[in-house]
Amino acid sequence: MSLTQLAVAATDQDTPSPRDRLRGRLEQTRALSADLARPLSDEDQVVQAMDDASPTKWHLAHTTWFFEAFVLSQFLPGYVRFDERFEYCFNSYYESVGPRHPRPFRGLLTRPSGDDVRAYRAHVDGALETLFAHDLPDEALNLIELGINHEQQHQELLLTDILSLFASQPLKPAYREDATGAPAGAVAPLAFTAFEGGIFEVGHAGAGFSYDNEGPRHEQLIRPFKLANRCVTNAEWIAFIEDGGYETASLWLADGWSLINAEGWRAPLYFEPAEGGYGQMSLRGFRPVDPAAPVTHVSYFEADAFARWAGYRLPSEFEWERASTGLAERGKTLGAGHLRPRPAPDGPGLTQMFGDVWEWTGSAYLPYPGYKPAPGAVGEYNGKFMCNQFVLKGGSCATPDGHVRRTYRNFFYPHQRWQFTGLRLAADA
């Protein structure tokens, strides 16, 4: 099954009842994880390249444990765990569930084996199927919905984490071979759309799924602003490099300046000099940098410095949300099969808002007014990370289809850049 087919499958919504739709999406989501792991050997799946990243096998098992711990053990009478010891191995950060294998050592788990984990998945998939034979309270359905979304997040991480592993290897393997041709040259010229100010409602409301951090829906006072039609490109970024951007202290936040000098950063992550310019490691292997494509693998510090250099700023999360109103929540996400950001199509209005790259905003990741985490262990999902991180919007080329949403608040630390992170310029109007 190709990634494109998967994308179709994952967003297929012809099934009649909400409950059946949920069941279908559950199956598709579970299947997609297995598909994403398929190009990888068991060796590839077990190793952890850095503390921030997790092994593929761990993602496969952890998302499975999530259903076991929060759904099956609570709602499927007589459910027998596949292996009691897996809770210790595959709980990520749920303090209220109990002790865990420490995150930096996830890559040591050669046991349980890849086969064991695949059997674990089958065991849980079977139990979930059995579960749907029962009447299910809303709480169970909601937790299944959460489990689907949770697994989708890990699908994206699976890809960015395997990229971090492959990029660390001398042989620079490709996750998928590159079928596409030479880089496309053309890109839409930079242009800005202006938006009026006022009081606007932001945050999630209504029937569909959202994480707790997207609400409560509330009013925000937004000032007139303008937003770029597309993301910043590699060509623009290289101009920043060549203009001495990484050597000019006045462009940088103090912590960013310390960081790039301590680490020797002089380009986005995975950039390396190559014939005639730069190459960048990608899920397609080490490839020439496409000048027209959005820059990716930049930290908040770099995005912020670039915007200052360019005479602009990053948008706030609310400006971004407002500007996206009326746009379809759809773009070059995982199902498009590119596995890397693509040049903006020509045309009027805002492009690339969804998909391609996560766009750094200038908004600190903080609770919305009246925010309360969900009760119980799943309340640890979002709220406890609301410190020292910044909000990103819009989804990337590795985000599963159907997992992008106007109100979605992704968040990372300002120094992190192994995700598909880029930026879009904004300014006061």
Next chain:
Amino acid sequence: MSLTQLAVAATDQDTPSPRDRLRGRLEQTRALSADLARPLSDEDQVVQAMDDASPTKWHLAHTTWFFEAFVLSQFLPGYVRFDERFEYCFNSYYESVGPRHPRPFRGLLTRPSGDDVRAYRAHVDGALETLFAHDLPDEALNLIELGINHEQQHQELLLTDILSLFASQPLKPAYREDATGAPAGAVAPLAFTAFEGGIFEVGHAGAGFSYDNEGPRHEQLIRPFKLANRCVTNAEWIAFIEDGGYETASLWLADGWSLINAEGWRAPLYFEPAEGGYGQMSLRGFRPVDPAAPVTHVSYFEADAFARWAGYRLPSEFEWERASTGLAERGKTLGAGHLRPRPAPDGPGLTQMFGDVWEWTGSAYLPYPGYKPAPGAVGEYNGKFMCNQFVLKGGSCATPDGHVRRTYRNFFYPHQRWQFTGLRLAADA
């Protein structure tokens, strides 16, 4: 001259012209720095207890260098620097000025000596006096005003930094002996004042001095809220400790939980078990903790966890600013001579808003809409720190009189707690 007298002097405002008033305040500020250093030996003044803190001598020299670098060398024709090499020694973080002695090594500077630095101060004081014999453009006057405020900030740091040094010593010396008697027992009971929501103007405007980060003045949408009449007390904090606050993961931000476990934090900084409860190192030496006094030396992580435990939250910087409207910008600051936070007086309304302890807010330290740093090196004063820090309001027992202001935005990292930092509870109304 006692601290109380100094306080009077520092706020004395009978001088006729603005220029003369500025000159008077300059003299008083420069004199206060010397007074604050007086109880300290040259040995005390040279040592650095930790990277975040600086030696007294360094503060004395750096504030002097600030006038030399930004005022005298520009506006006093023929000004001869006291020693060209001091710029390297005493520039703090102005990248555009040039290279600096690294911050963690400020405590190695036994040379220039204390006498040299006092002579340096005299040299610059003399030159500043000479400067006032000339016509001075507004830019010069503004930079002098900035230099005064800059020196006031360092006066507070001088005190918190010497406390960090003395607390690190086995002999636990007092900066000033304790003339006061036993801890006062009584404190006003906790009560809340409710405030209506709406659109309010926040940020600095008007004639008086402010830092660039206090503006531009702009509108904020504030929701109905209520704010505690006083700061959280030591007694309340000890109840939090005794209720297992430091052992309950669900109360903490994830980064805070990691930190307190890695560092073994189980109480505010400088707390130690003592007969019948806790003692805490202070500028008055190691003293029994006063149950009625505001808790101090707590990090943002601790303040946030405490508020969650108590069923409240921290106020936003805008809520705080709004609530303080109409209150005199005055309280138990440095001039009150206590050198530590004091119990809230009984009475109606909000107390302790200014002075006693800096109050953590839940607001990330970010630029206000339309914020632009000042041009030139002084533009490095505030803007480049707008990342990963939180705003504190109100001033402390170590803040020089006249240096507190409703719109003042102090900022520290969420793990830092060597300042006089405390908290005040808030809630949605």
Next chain:
Amino acid sequence: MSLTQLAVAATDQDTPSPRDRLRGRLEQTRALSADLARPLSDEDQVVQAMDDASPTKWHLAHTTWFFEAFVLSQFLPGYVRFDERFEYCFNSYYESVGPRHPRPFRGLLTRPSGDDVRAYRAHVDGALETLFAHDLPDEALNLIELGINHEQQHQELLLTDILSLFASQPLKPAYREDATGAPAGAVAPLAFTAFEGGIFEVGHAGAGFSYDNEGPRHEQLIRPFKLANRCVTNAEWIAFIEDGGYETASLWLADGWSLINAEGWRAPLYFEPAEGGYGQMSLRGFRPVDPAAPVTHVSYFEADAFARWAGYRLPSEFEWERASTGLAERGKTLGAGHLRPRPAPDGPGLTQMFGDVWEWTGSAYLPYPGYKPAPGAVGEYNGKFMCNQFVLKGGSCATPDGHVRRTYRNFFYPHQRWQFTGLRLAADA
């Protein structure tokens, strides 16, 4: 082929000519590496548990590269390397050969895959077979001999490294299941054999293989001494623990005392409290500690402290060598198939001198008088490590048969203990 059969094979010496014998030993050694890896999955073989240890796959490839780099590329005309990029991947520390993949990141190499490395081994094995069709100069034969011994060293490391990996895992897997029954209770009582002093020749001489660090043979002045009949046992070690050995500063070298307190060491590596005493992770899984078996996985610091506690000292390397004179160079090494140290047999004289555990000596690892490293890259084999390490003698339960030798000088840093390291007591006579 069982380990016991392998042991027979590896020491089989019926083959006629030295050249044929060498060829046979080469084949057997190459086969043994593959056999040792066989119980492990590809996942097990790729992961690195700590900087000191290397993945199984890396050992398999590195020992192969050694033949390619130092034998085939020099002596087999027209030899084509399997993959030019492997030199970067699998060179360990030969500076003169060129840059290398950094040691702490050996565990990131999911590519080349396990299959690739097995193919690499087959390619080189084939080329070595071809090589033997040619006339070979002594230099080539000597390098093949060195390659065999090199691979034997890595066979031992393969086992100790996989143990470090399995010990780090929550599921505590066994490399081989335990076929043996309950711990044997009895052990020979501690007794000492006295040796006269005098001038003795030490170091290697004669026809057989030795590493360069075993020579030149030279005279040493040895004082009268006595040496224990067997190694220190777990029972004796537990008495040391229970007597407060790990809490008594006066028993320890200063650096050791710092280390055990910084790291919290209170027992040998892999010891954990278990029902009725201690268990220890082993190649047979987590097993009860056998009181009669030699203690193992102790550092030099611990061995030295134990000896002081016991009223003895460690022997020098020369005392050990002298005492071993006349004993067969044979014991419970890898071929015995125990995979862990076994209790000393009853009987007269010195037992356990070869096999079971490497015995720490009090001798710093330094060059013998007149020592000169071999010319060229293989000169980096030993000499450059002659600093801050201590000599160990005798071989362990994981040392390949035929790889123990009276003059063998193994060496590790005094803090290291993931090898099968133990001790034997000595004293002045």
Next chain:
Amino acid sequence: MSLTQLAVAATDQDTPSPRDRLRGRLEQTRALSADLARPLSDEDQVVQAMDDASPTKWHLAHTTWFFEAFVLSQFLPGYVRFDERFEYCFNSYYESVGPRHPRPFRGLLTRPSGDDVRAYRAHVDGALETLFAHDLPDEALNLIELGINHEQQHQELLLTDILSLFASQPLKPAYREDATGAPAGAVAPLAFTAFEGGIFEVGHAGAGFSYDNEGPRHEQLIRPFKLANRCVTNAEWIAFIEDGGYETASLWLADGWSLINAEGWRAPLYFEPAEGGYGQMSLRGFRPVDPAAPVTHVSYFEADAFARWAGYRLPSEFEWERASTGLAERGKTLGAGHLRPRPAPDGPGLTQMFGDVWEWTGSAYLPYPGYKPAPGAVGEYNGKFMCNQFVLKGGSCATPDGHVRRTYRNFFYPHQRWQFTGLRLAADA
């Protein structure tokens, strides 16, 4: 009193009885410490530049505490300690005495003040004077002798530690101004003296003082060797630098190669490029490197690499001891007043054996056969450091007169170089 006069005083030996001689040496030693501190301000005396170094004030107090803890409190009836809390502050590493202020934080002790410590010294000096009014058992006299030698060691450290502090300062102050003129150009050409092999007695014996680590006297088998007439000079070292010595891996021990690359070492400590070559920070301030003077501030790793480059090796401690037999134990030590190593005088035989620079040997610092530490706390003086260090011989320009001795075994870690450490070449004969 000049350093030269002090030197005379410190070696003055006309006093009649051994007890009176001891008393006189005690007074002179105590006076010398005060003299050495005199050029330093209290600020200079309180700061610690690095973990290995201690503040002057700490040296002054610690050497005083040594007499209080090991002599006065035991042998002077009714002795009252100056301040009970000083034991915590100024105990260095005597575990059996009790807990201590951690070594890396010695520089935080602004209290007790310099005045307090001087009063402490006077108090203890007075008590020692009183002590001599009593009959004293040999044990007391031996401990006083140990206390004198202990204080002499700290005198040398006081100087090397203040140099490390001054070298860390931008103003590069001189401990003493340089009265001497330009560097002397000439130096004796390198020549070697040959020594026969045989069995020789080494280690201390007889009536005079020695540390416990210098015994027991015992026989060593020494092979024929030759030893250079003088130390390696700066000119020779610069040739090593210019020949790429610091860039040639094959010259270095593996740990040394890692170290110099991690730290960026490309010259001896304190070397900096200066007009026409190199300058080096010294107790005389930053001065041009004298080509004829012995190189100093080199680590064992560097000394070992240089010797390899030059085609020689370092001598063993026993070779050095043997070669020095018959030479007066006297040279350009502290009393000579140079405060830095001086060019070798022309002439026959071995020069610079005592004084100028400590000479690295290739001998690991290990116990002599039969070594037993002294009983009690002073047994911690030497023995517990016998691991991972190397022996140095001969004393330096900062060693107090009378503190050099043929059998003296100084020891430092192979990476340390803030002492006056150099080298002399040796070879097999």
